[in-house]
Amino acid sequence: MLRRLPYGANYLELEDMHELKYCIGEKILFRYQTTGDSMAEKMEQTAAAFFGTQYALGTHNCTEGLRVALLSTHPKVGDKVYIPAVTFVAVAGAVLSCGLIPVLVDVDEFLCMDMNALPPDAERVIVAHMEGSVAPLREGFPFLIEDAAQALGGRHADGVHAGAKGYCGVFSFHHNKILTSGEGGLIITNNGDAYAKMKLYHDHGCQRVHGEYPTWNKDTFYGENCVTSEIIASVQLQQFRHLEQIRTGLERGYRILREEVGPNGFAIRERRPGDMKLSLRLEFGEEGERSALERILKEKGLPYWTLEKYFLPDHPVLHYRNSIYADNFPWNLAPDYELPDLSATRSRLKRTICLPVSPELDEAAQVSEARAFAAALRQFTPLAQLA
Numbered sequence: 001m002l003r004r005l006p007y008g009a010n011y012l013e014l015e016d017m018h019e020l021k022y023c024i025g026e027k028i029l030f031r032y033q034t035t036g037d038s039m040a041e042k043m044e045q046t047a048a049a050f051f052g053t054q055y056a057l058g059t060h061n062c063t064e065g066l067r068v069a070l071l072s073t074h075p076k077v078g079d080k081v082y083i084p085a086v087t088f089v090a091v092a093g094a095v096l097s098c099g100l101i102p103v104l105v106d107v108d109e110f111l112c113m114d115m116n117a118l119p120p121d122a123e124r125v126i127v128a129h130m131e132g133s134v135a136p137l138r139e140g141f142p143f144l145i146e147d148a149a150q151a152l153g154g155r156h157a158d159g160v161h162a163g164a165k166g167y168c169g170v171f172s173f174h175h176n177k178i179l180t181s182g183e184g185g186l187i188i189t190n191n192g193d194a195y196a197k198m199k200l201y202h203d204h205g206c207q208r209v210h211g212e213y214p215t216w217n218k219d220t221f222y223g224e225n226c227v228t229s230e231i232i233a234s235v236q237l238q239q240f241r242h243l244e245q246i247r248t249g250l251e252r253g254y255r256i257l258r259e260e261v262g263p264n265g266f267a268i269r270e271r272r273p274g275d276m277k278l279s280l281r282l283e284f285g286e287e288g289e290r291s292a293l294e295r296i297l298k299e300k301g302l303p304y305w306t307l308e309k310y311f312l313p314d315h316p317v318l319h320y321r322n323s324i325y326a327d328n329f330p331w332n333l334a335p336d337y338e339l340p341d342l343s344a345t346r347s348r349l350k351r352t353i354c355l356p357v358s359p360e361l362d363e364a365a366q367v368s369e370a371r372a373f374a375a376a377l378r379q380f381t382p383l384a385q386l387a
């Protein structure tokens with residue numbers, strides 16, 4: 001009854017893996033191995049058509065996607081990149097490993113970056129659509145990167161896909177994400193110039209003709225190798241076929257959970273229509289109340305997750321500011337670096353709990369899971385009532 005696998009993993013089925021069987025059967029694992037089209041191209045075309053963008057580029061993972069996207073903006077070493085104060089540490093790691101300095105910006109009650117808090121001259125901004133919540137965007141920043149690693153399939157209020165609005169958008173296919181290929185990343189963009197630079201950088205700075213050794217022209221630059229593989233792209237093609245199932249399963253499960261769970265001394269942080277509704281988020285008045293509910297859920301074997309792990313001011317990477325470089329690059333470029341005091345956000349995260357929605361369950365199973373959550377919540381007594 002309980003969800004044990006990450007969303008996309010529930011749909012990993014060999015019978016459905018004809019692209020993967022083809023690659024193994026033909027012994028073609030590298031995307032430029034043959035003269036014809038590759039699975040990687042097919043995956044990119046599928047993704048671009050799905051997201052409604054002109055370009056899509058597969059990468060090893062989303063962290064590489066962020067790095068490639070940032071580097072394509074021609075930054076100067078030490079430039080600032082504004083990132084949400086509440087997100088996975090990969091966002092900060094991507095910025096730092098490019099020699100750039102992450103500046104933390106507070107988030108609202110939906111965990112969306114407060115774009116009004118950005119300085120008007122901010123150049124590079126990464127907005128993360130956390131835990132399925134699609135953050136509303138503000139225009140006017142030259143390089144707005146949408147990190148949709150946790151919101152693949154979500155949409156903005158105007159119907160545009162999360163990731164498809166800014167300078168570019170990035171996605172993750174890590175095992176824990178909505179679709180999975182174990183590891184895997186994707187960049188989407190409508191900016192042809194950005195796409196050209198990203199494609200060069202992500203492949204040693206070289207030009208590719210299928211089936212031939214690469215070439216380098218005099219205007220290129222050094223790069224890295226973030227080229228995706230035929231195996232990964234094949235699994236991703238299979239996963240895309242199940243995205244709509246996952247999305248409608250989440251919609252239904254969320255509606256059911258919402259019907260079963262009434263307010264009882266906590267606030268319900270409603271999802272927006274375009275969100276990927278991965279969970280029902282409850283916010284308590286006191287940390288102790290959340291701990292009490294956690295104990296009840298654990299006793300009953302019901303799943304839940306919390307979000308303070310994403311609070312970057314408390315993360316060792318930001319807190320201690322160490323580096324693998326002997327001169328502490330790039331932190332050495334920001335000697336006056338200070339973490340903002342976001343105690344209200346820290347406290348809110350410690351009072352928040354997420355009850356997962358299981359999209360792979362049928363309606364009856366979703367109803368019984370929702371009732372189990374509702375029963376656990378009825379057992380919970382708000383502290384105010386005890387006093």
Ligand SMILES: *Cc1c(COP(=O)(O)O)cnc(C)c1O
Binds near residue numbers: 062149
């Ligand atoms: C998972 C995640 C990443 C990193 O993705 P990888 O594919 O594991 O590199 C980046 N940003 C956010 C918000 C994530 O949740």
